[in-house]
Amino acid sequence: MKDHDPAPAAQKARPEALSRRAFLWRLAGAGVAAAAVGGIGLSLRDAVGPAAMENARALATLGDFAVPAPIAGKPRLAEVHGTDRAAMFTAGVAALGGMAAFVARGDTVLLKVNAAFAAPAVLGATTSPELLAAVATACREAGASRVLVADNPINNPESCFEVAGLADAARATGARLVLPRPALFSPLSLPHGRLLKDWPVFSGAFAGVTKVITLAPVKDHQRAVASMSLKNLYGLLGGRRNIFHQDINGIIAELGAMLTPTLCVLDGTTVMMTNGPTGGSLSDLRQAGVMYLSADPVATDALGVGLLGKTPADLPYLALAQAAGVGTTDVASLNPVTVNTEPAAG
């Protein structure tokens, strides 16, 4: 006999009859899930937000990235002669113990270039893209996990890196450009500093950085006489930094105390002899064919100024930096070594 009982039919139409108990359990479960999600969101909320710069604690330095000095008697400065920047850098580093002496596996290396102007590389106003590519590649080969390239240029940052060929060099070698943004600047007050007091510096570029290599060209400079390793650090300042031109020697000396680099590469392969720091004419340049490598920026600059036909005495900031313990103009004390990368070079 066919079952005509309507109740079982209705129960079949509704797949499941929800009991009060089941409903309450489900309600409780949904409530717990909603509370958990809301709680997670609440825990992630920063009700205060980042502190404004004026209330932030000022940095004392950008860091000490020096590696242990080599044993006594080993060279701590290399003077390399040649024309091929990549070969010159390789030879110079080899003379100082090899890249492993400066960069270890897993390091994050910041390459501080001079990208001050939106000028083609051929005009020699900025760090050579060939040198940047060579150093970035060497860092990678030494095991660096990340290679960053930074500067706070005078002109529009993107234009400067692109026009100078540094952006292409970075891309080609897997290095990452760190372009300046206001959020990447923090105030710095140099202990015992006279000029660097609560001044914004490009500290954001140093996040996670374990080694710093500076790459500077040798240039005539209208105000500072010469722009080399120490003056290159000017590109880590933010704000209306041109006010420091009134005491250019004082500020350059303090820049040396602001940061202790792992290695300084001073590129005098092509030297801007006149009308610096911008130049503009190929006749401002001289092919000097020299590169200096050392952890000591005072020493590299003491030698580099000779390429401009001047002496260390022409750069008052060298004496100031030496007095502040940044480095030494007594280059002989660094057991310098001279390397020729080409038979006819030097």
Place this chain on the structure above:
Amino acid sequence: MALRRLGPSRAESAASSAVLVLLAAAIVWLGAVQSRLSPAVVVATSPPPPAAAPVASADGRVFETAAFLESLAGATPGGPVESYDPETLSDRIDGKAELYLAANFQEMSVRGFSLPSGAHLDVYLYAQASPRDAYAVLSAQRRPGATPSDVSPDAYATQNALYFNKGNHYAELSADRADAATLDALAQAARDLAGRLPAAEPAADGAGAAPDPKTLFPAAGLDAASLRLAASDAMGLAGFSNVYTADYAMPSGAATAFLAQRDTPEAAAADAKAFAGFLAENGYAPQQAQGLPQGAVLLAAPGSFEIIWTSGGYVAGVHDAVSREAALELAAALAAGLKDAVK
């Protein structure tokens, strides 16, 4: 047997609705909170502002130099015109700004162009306060070995660049290569620009009534490319301004002649006295000599000889001659030329 009630009770419905309302409220709240980004995040995610001021500055200033760079014959603009005033000039050219500021810089506009050769060309157009100031910045940067250009009387060209002044303007055209096609196009662009720049107004800076000092240097032994106008702090003396200098190869050795024009003979005498005092402070001692220009003093230090005198409103002299004879020879020649000028 009683039928089981299939729908939720009124209380169950109310509770469910309340939960849904609470969830919806939480979503709205989260959305509202998240939409109010921290200012730091806003700044960090914003594109950096352009480094250059636009054609009109924030204070509404319109840069007259910008209009000249709207187009250039034979060149295709590669970007916007960027303009700078005395406050922002160093944002573009760093420490080089000092050179222009010392010569009464007014404004500068710059624009990139591409040339038919494929070269990139940057054109910088500076406006100084006077034609004399424009000449000062041109002469201070004159490149050794440069070749004269027909774009303007003091224009010169290098392998990849051309520099000229006209009126109170000074222009730099710099290409990124040095081939013949590029240089031809660069000269064409320079002529076009020079043709549209206003010429100097006669006697605009009050100096036009007298001969141009740089024409008063004697020709014999002159290195024409060395002619300079120091807008300020000439020869190391702070405040010694608007001094023309020129290098000479005299039979007795190298020397530099200098000449500065002042409004009155008294002002010229005061500057001459100040410069002589500056030299004395730096180890120079007076010496007697025959054949000095009238009223001149000769000061000497080991290997360096200086002669200073005035003639009317001019301060004249010989600087850093390598020998006493060279100093005297050059002083005599310069004095002879000045004698005619101050008649």
